[in-house]
Amino acid sequence: MSSGLPSSDPIVEVINVSKEFRRDQNSIPVLNNVNLQLFRGDYLSLMGPSGSGKTTLLNLLAGLDRPTSGKVLVCGEDLGVLSEGALAKWRSRHVGFIFQLYNLIPVLTAFENVELPLTLTSLSRKERKEHVTTALEVVGLADRMDHFPRQLSGGQEQRVAIARAIVTDPTLLVADEPTGDLDAKSAGEILDLMQRLNSDFQKTIVMVTHDPNAAARAKRTVHLEKGVLVAEPTSVSHSK
Amino acid sequence: MIPVRYNVRNLRVRWMTTLMTVIGTALVVAASVLTLSLIAGIDHALRISGHELDLIALRKGSTDEISSGLEQKVAREVSSLPGIARDAAGQPLCSVEFVTILTKPRRNNQGTTNIIVRGLEPVGRSLRPDFKITEGRDLNPGLNEAITSRQMAERFENLRLGEKLEINKRDFTVVGYFEASGSSAESEVWTDLKDVTLARATPEVATTVNLRAQDMDARKTLIDALENDKRFLMSAVTEIDYFKEQLSASYALWVIGIIIASFLIVGASFAASNTMFAAVASRSREIGTLRALGFDRRAILISFLLESVILCSLGGVLGCICVLPFSGFSTGTANWQQFSEITFSARLSPLVLSAGILLAVGMGLFGGLLPAIRAVGMNIITALRER
Amino acid sequence: MKTFKYIWRNVTRNWIRSSLTILSVGVSLGLMTLLYGFIASQDEWGKEAKKNNRIVVMNVQGFSGQLPIASVDTVRGMQGVDAAVPYSWYGGKYQNKEMPFAQFATDPNEVFNVWPEFTISEEELKAFKENRQGCVVDRRLLAKWGWKVGDRIPLQGTFYPFDLDLQIVGAFDSPQNTDSIWFSWSYLDEGLKQKNFARTGNSGTIFARVGSAEVMPAVIKAIDDRFESSDSPTRSQTEAAFAQMFVDMLGNVRSYIQSIAIAVVFSLSLVTANSMAMSMRERVTEIAVLKAIGFSRLRVLSMILGESMVVTFIGACIGFLIGCMWLQLLNSAIPQYFPFKPAEMIGPWMLTTFVAAAGIGLVSGLIPALKAAQLSVVDGLRRIG
Ligand SMILES: Nc1ncnc2c1ncn2[C@@H]1O[C@H](COP(=O)(O)OP(=O)(O)OP(=O)(O)O)[C@@H](O)[C@H]1O
Ligand SMILES: [Mg+2]
Secondary structure, eight states, X not given: XXXXXXXXXXXXXXXXXXXEEEETTEEEEEEEEEEEEXXXXXXXXXXXXXXXXXXXXXXXXTTSSOOSEEEEEETTEEGGGSOHHHHHHHHHHHEEEEXXXXXXXXXXXXXXXXXXXXXXXXXXXXXXXXXXXXXHHHTTOGGGTTOOGGGSOHHHHHHHHHHHHHTXXXXXXXXXXXXXXXXXXXXXXXXXXXXXXXXXXXXXXXXXXXXXXXXXXXXEEEEEETTEEESSOSSSTXXX | OOOHHHHHHHHHHTHHHHHHHHHHXXXXXXXXXXXXXXXXXXXXXXXXXXXXXXXXXXXXXXXXXXXXXXXXXXXXXGGGSTTBOBOTTSOBOEEEEEEEEEEEEBGGGOOEEEXXXXXXXXXXXXXXXXXXXXXXXXXXXXXXXXXXXXXXXXXXXXXXXXXXXXXXXXXXXXXXXXXXXXXXXXXXXXXXXXXXXHHTTOTTEEOEEEEEBSSHHHHHHHHHXXXXXXXXXXXXXXXXXXXXXXXXXXXXXXXXXXXXXXXXXXXXXXXXXXXXXXXXXXXXHHHHHHHHHTOOHHHHHHHHHHHHHHHHHHHHHHHXXXXXXXXXXXXXXXXXXXXXXXEEEOOXXXXXXXXXXXXXXXXXXXXXXXXXXXXXXXXXXXXXXXX | OHHHHHHHHHHHHTHHHHHHHHHHHHHHHHHHHHHHHHHHHHHHHHHHHHHSOEEEEEETTBTTSOOBTHHHHHHHTSTTEEEEEEEEEOOOBBTTBSOSSEEEEEOTTTHHHHSTTSBOOHHHHHHHHHOTTEEEEEHHHHHHHTOOTTOEEEEBOSSSSOOEEEEEEEEEBOSSOOOEEEEEHHHHHHHHHHTTOSSOSBOBEEEEEESOTTTHHHHHHHHHHHHTTSSSOEEEEEHHHHHHHHHHHTHHHHHHHHHHHXXXXXXXXXXXXXXXXXXXXXXXXXXXXXXXXXXXXXXXXXXXXXXXXXXXXXXXXXXXXXXXXXXXXXXXXXXXXXXSXXXXXXXXXXXXXXXXXXXXXXXXXXXXXXXXXXXXXXXXXXXXX
16 A cells, blocks of 8 residues: 555564454454555554544554554564563654643643653753753744643643654654644644654654544555555545 | 432442541551550449449558558457448458569560459458359368469469469469459459468468448448547548549550540541542532532532541441450559559440441541532532543 | 652642641651650660669568668668668649659668769758758759749648658759659658658668679679568569569550551551552553653652652651650650650661651552553553543
């Protein structure tokens, strides 16, 4: 389904991945033989009806979960063989998260929230400060860094969350419905920001969304339906 | 009113928190109830010891038996006074006794303490409430034999059946256990009057005359007779007054008990408060809904207070159940009056148990008040919007 | 560093919950401090008594038995004994209060030789020896009642039929508050003789000072042997053993206090664990986010343990202060039960409360922390939909 041959090695490779959840005795298949490749600088949007397994796939890409079968390779590394601790370390270096509900830590200021992932690195205080300031400048909130999340609007909160996601300069940005909880204007700003991250900073981004307009901003779009990747939706409900 | 079922359900849903709080409360209630039961035990021991018609005669000026000293010959003459009750055989209920103190080790290396050894004759047994031998046999005079209570045997070295107690280098063999309704006699070792005075190298000496009056009028005349008769140089007090004096032994326990209980109860109320605050916080939308449905502020207040009280009462009941096995558990405390120890048993009377439950209810009310007020103070609109 | 700031923010985010937890820890550890302080003060008493080579002689019958006054001279004359005095408990009422302080009849000429660690000025001691109705008072007692040298202290006898009319001639300094006044034994005895009291010439107990600790057992044996076949056989013991006897009488109280302390610690662990668990339940998503960002299990674990330990530590400090305040209070209110100020018995028992607090923090944080560490990131994130 990917268009054309890769010009270089893919940084994310999903090979024959299946995922099922076990509840009581019966297992629920969620992903079925999914194959996907992402290259440096890719901006992929992932669409599909609710319950189709988008979040599940995203979690697998981000190393939050393990596939039932198949492999997920990121930068040539097989996430399936990493231990829990190694995965945590891997995530801190390679993945930035953007959530629908921002998930900022309410007791920390914008600055501190963005700084949080950096506390896992060996950077000095000064270096951390530089990084955080840069990230906040990128999202345009340098003037709000001493504000607590509840003192910010939803859009601003999401921008802080994006700053937090990019501050470690991760290989991959994953966003699960980043605009799902925002009004059109704020959503537009967030999408602009993400596009800029992709074009100006060559960030590789995977974004789950229900909004076709949002999906249109990505370089390419894939659809998940009942756990299978399809190039175009079978139903025409998602037409522009 | 909001149905109680609603509160019970909520407690069940948050069962982990409920359980923790209940156990915490239970421990506190258990500690308090245990303290109360000990106080009740010592009170009982001293109260049951005093028979309305009984008198204790000591040497003039003595307030306790140890510092008293009488000539046996003189003491025996007391029995000829008019107004003394008689037993079935027609013997006057008047017992000449000798009390001495021994310093003996407690079992399990718990240090030493003073125990009371009382020498007396058979008639003395009828003057104690429901005296009976429960194990072994009564002592035979002249053979250096002794009897004591089972509690004493458990608490002190050398007092079990067959063991030998040394008094001034003479061995007294313990041949039986007795009971006397939990009275202070159960804190003593009994032997024969003659045997113990010989061991102490003070033959012909007694410390106490214990006697029973026929009736209240006779009691009065007997007191006067002993007081005024120059022959005796004695003064008599009623047993009831005598033991009331010794109740001071329980004051220290009272003080300790009250301090411990009040600290613990305050601590536990805070804990209950915590749980209830969490309950209110996690149910703000529910509270909003209830208000929207038309329940008034008072209904909400009562509902949360009730929940808090139920929570703590569960702990109270559990706490009371936990201490039930301690019923009858015997221990001792200093009886400064006699410079010895009084042995007594924890008494989990209904009064003590209900005091425990009452404490728990109090904790519930006290701890639940602030959270309930917070629930009442909530704005309906914001409460409804809460996640 | 950063982590501590975050922990601190977490402690303060739900301030009602944290303060309630801190207070309940504080109150209960306050109780523990008080109880252990009480036990420690009993032990301190014994330790204090060991320092001074004193022997206490009493009748085998205990306090109520008699010791003729002549025995004092006999004891004084024995080998190894430096000084000896009669020491008799008067137990009178002052201003109609039962035993407001301890009153002892003793020998003014010798008493400061038996208690050389107590100091008094030359003139006051001289006055004490010369004034038959004179008494000397512990300086703290003097301050407590607002007395001055020269004041008259009338005491009503309770078991002695003779009332005392004492005059303060001086104040002595002692290492601990003795809460006592000393007056002349002969003043009491002469008074009793006038009243035809049956048991005059009784020294009560005898306190004797011995040259060195080594000879104490020998002297004790010598005294008891000497009086064995007299009318008043004696039981002598070191002052330490004598003090221990009082401590022992509390034997069961002690183990009772210890079981209460165990119950307190246990129920506190529950209380703190409960409050930590409640916090964790509200923070599931947040913890999932932390783990998604790359926080390791150990880090999450230690953050939460840190939080519960901070809470219990603050509680411990407050509790310790409450406990010490009570000890101080009780020391001035009823020095006969609490003879020491908390500052005078600094020792390992203080550590106990802090160790208990740390233990409570650790134990109570452990389950919520482990749960948080085990939490599946995917499930945690799903909680918000
Ligand atoms: N931890 C889990 N345990 C059991 N079932 C799960 C779990 N996670 C997901 N599922 C199931 O897997 C399916 C896909 O879930 P997923 O969250 O990936 O859907 P989604 O495409 O992201 O939907 P939405 O657009 O609503 O977010 C759902 O049916 C869900 O019930
Ligand atoms: Mg989803």
